[in-house]
Structure formats: structure tokens, C-alpha cells
Amino acid sequence: MSPKVDLHIHTSYSDGAYSPIEIIDKAYASGLSIISITDHDSIDGIRDAIIYGKEKGIEVIPGLELSTDIEDKEMHLLAYFIDYENEELNKYLKFFREERLYRAKRIIQKLRNLGLNIKIDDVLDRAKNSSIGRPHIAYTLVDLGLVKSYAEAFEKYIGDYGPAYERKIHISPQSALKLINEAGGLSFIAHPGYMKESILLNIIKSGIDGIEVIHPSHDENQINFYRGIVNQYCLLETGGSDFHGGKKNDEGNLGNYYISINHVDAMRKMLLKNTA
Ligand code: AMP
Ligand code: ZN
Ligand code: FE
Ligand code: FE
Numbered sequence: 001m002s003p004k005v006d007l008h009i010h011t012s013y014s015d016g017a018y019s020p021i022e023i024i025d026k027a028y029a030s031g032l033s034i035i036s037i038t039d040h041d042s043i044d045g046i047r048d049a050i051i052y053g054k055e056k057g058i059e060v061i062p063g064l065e066l067s068t069d070i071e072d073k074e075m076h077l078l079a080y081f082i083d084y085e086n087e088e089l090n091k092y093l094k095f096f097r098e099e100r101l102y103r104a105k106r107i108i109q110k111l112r113n114l115g116l117n118i119k120i121d122d123v124l125d126r127a128k129n130s131s132i133g134r135p136h137i138a139y140t141l142v143d144l145g146l147v148k149s150y151a152e153a154f155e156k157y158i159g160d161y162g163p164a165y166e167r168k169i170h171i172s173p174q175s176a177l178k179l180i181n182e183a184g185g186l187s188f189i190a191h192p193g194y195m196k197e198s199i200l201l202n203i204i205k206s207g208i209d210g211i212e213v214i215h216p217s218h219d220e221n222q223i224n225f226y227r228g229i230v231n232q233y234c235l236l237e238t239g240g241s242d243f244h245g246g247k248k249n250d251e252g253n254l255g256n257y258y259i260s261i262n263h264v265d266a267m268r269k270m271l272l273k274n275t276a
Pocket of ligand 4: 008010242
């Protein structure tokens with residue numbers, strides 16, 4: 001059997017349920033040979049995964065899923081083969097995380113002004129290592145009995161037009177691409193299934209290296225469509241399970257959404273070309 005490759009996995013360093021060590025054990029049990037740890041806006045889980053992966057015979061490609069914004073919508077970019085010690089990248093990720101924390105504090109203050117008894121520490125307990133976002137606040141509001149459901153938290157308070165909403169910092173896909181390039185990595189559009197074609201073409205023109213074709217949210221038609229685009233524009237293909245574990249109920253996905261090793265070989269060739 002040819003080796004199975006999953007290049008989209010989260011750990012507890014963002015919003016995944018498992019530590020990098022637990023992920024390696026699970027990847028091993030799922031028959032994967034090569035994985036990438038792609039936490040949201042964090043590279044802190046990579047080192048442990050690489051070290052323990054070596055012990056278990058699993059190659060770990062250093063990765064990252066960056067949040068960017070375009071036309072007021074969030075767009076995720078996947079990065080692979082990054083130098084995770086790159087200074088600019090580390091500086092940006094630290095800044096991003098601090099900004100998210102300040103923003104969460106502003107949202108909490110607005111909620112308190114509305115008479116809700118919620119404290120930032122309640123939310124921080126939930127967010128653990130990950131960069132803090134509205135979902136953490138929504139779950140905390142549910143836990144504290146201040147709303148009946150996760151959806152109600154957004155509808156009544158923290159949704160885009162809610163009374164406790166605060167904007168977060170924005171980074172354009174183009175700036176993110178630059179950051180990834182300078183850290184020696186390759187950049188991919190993550191799960192484009194929902195994306196307007198004009199936006200997709202724009203990002204391709206900006207110099208993206210590839211597209212995520214295999215993803216649990218993509219049906220057969222989308223897979224064929226995005227593979228067509230990859231071929232048409234001579235791009236690279238990636239894919240994986242976008243595994244989080246825990247509340248996401250996606251335990252069955254690990255080992256079932258994967259790409260072939262040919263795609264990783266193509267990435268390595270591209271990296272060689274970039275450094276030549
Ligand atoms: P943030 O990045 O902190 O602004 O949080 C964005 C996340 O909040 C999205 O990825 C969604 O998971 C969630 N979210 C945003 N709006 C809603 C909504 N109206 N209902 C439920 N979840 C939402
Ligand atoms: Zn996630
Ligand atoms: Fe994503
Ligand atoms: Fe993801």
C-alpha cells in the first residue's frame with residue numbers, strides 16, 4: 001500500500017483536543033506515514049510532534065493554518081515546510097495572539113456593561129493554549145448559564161452585528177503569502193469549497209503555491225473542480241482531515257482523508273526550485 005499523507009491536523013496548541021504527542025500516536029494507529037501539524041496561527045506544537053514522530057517513524061512537516069481576511073470574510077491559508085524559528089513569523093504570530101487577547105477583553109467588557117457576569121479568566125480557562133476567539137466566549141456564556149445555546153450567544157451578543165461585537169485585526173492573504181515565503185514555506189488555499197471563484201483566481205495571481213483539494217467539507221464535484229484548477233494553473237495539491245478531535249466529533253476522519261506521497265514529492269521539488 002502506498003503511504004498515506006495527511007497535511008491538515010490541529011492540536012491543543014490551537015483548537016484541537018489532543019497534544020502533539022497524542023496526535024502522533026493517533027496518526028500511527030490510523031496508518032498515516034507523513035503528517036503536517038497545521039494549528040491556527042500557532043507553530044508551538046511542531047517541535048514536540050517532530051521529535052516524537054521520529055521515534056514512531058512518522059514524518060512531520062512543519063505547518064501552519066493562517067487566518068487572513070478578504071472582502072470582510074475570513075480565509076485560511078495553509079503553510080508547509082516553514083522555518084518555524086523564523087523571526088518575522090514568530091513576531092507576527094505573537095502580535096496576532098496578543099491582539100486577539102485585547103479584543104476578547106474588549107468584548108468581555110461590553111458584555112459586562114450589558115449586565116452579564118462573565119470574566120476574562122473564565123474564557124482563558126477555555127481557550128488554553130489557543131489564540132482566543134468568539135467561539136471560546138460563546139461556550140463560556142453557555143457554561144455560565146447566561147445564554148441557552150452557542151447560537152444564542154452570537155444572535156444576542158457577539159455576532160457580527162451584536163451589541164458586544166468587536167472587530168479583530170486583519171491581515172490580507174497577500175501579506176500572509178509574503179510572511180510564508182520569507183519563512184521558506186509553501187502556501188496553499190485551505191478548504192476553498194465556500195469561496196467565490198473571483199477571489200480564488202485573485203489569490204492564484206498573487207502567487208499561491210497550491211490548493212487544498214482533499215478536505216472533509218469537499219464533495220466529489222468540488223474535488224474534481226479544484227483538481228482541475230490545480231492542473232490548469234500548474235499548482236500543487238494538498239489535502240487532509242482537518243482533524244480537531246473532541247467536540248468536533250470528527251474522530252473517524254483521521255486516516256480517511258489523505259493524499260498520496262507524490263504530492264509531497266512535488267512540494268519538495270518546488271522548494272528546491274525556489275532555493276536554486
Ligand atoms: P473570531 O475569529 O473570534 O471572530 O470567531 C469567528 C468564529 O466564530 C467563526 O469561525 C465561527 O466558528 C464562529 N461564528 C461567527 N459568527 C457566528 C454565528 N453567527 N453563529 C455561530 N458561530 C459563529
Ligand atoms: Zn480549527
Ligand atoms: Fe480552516
Ligand atoms: Fe483547519
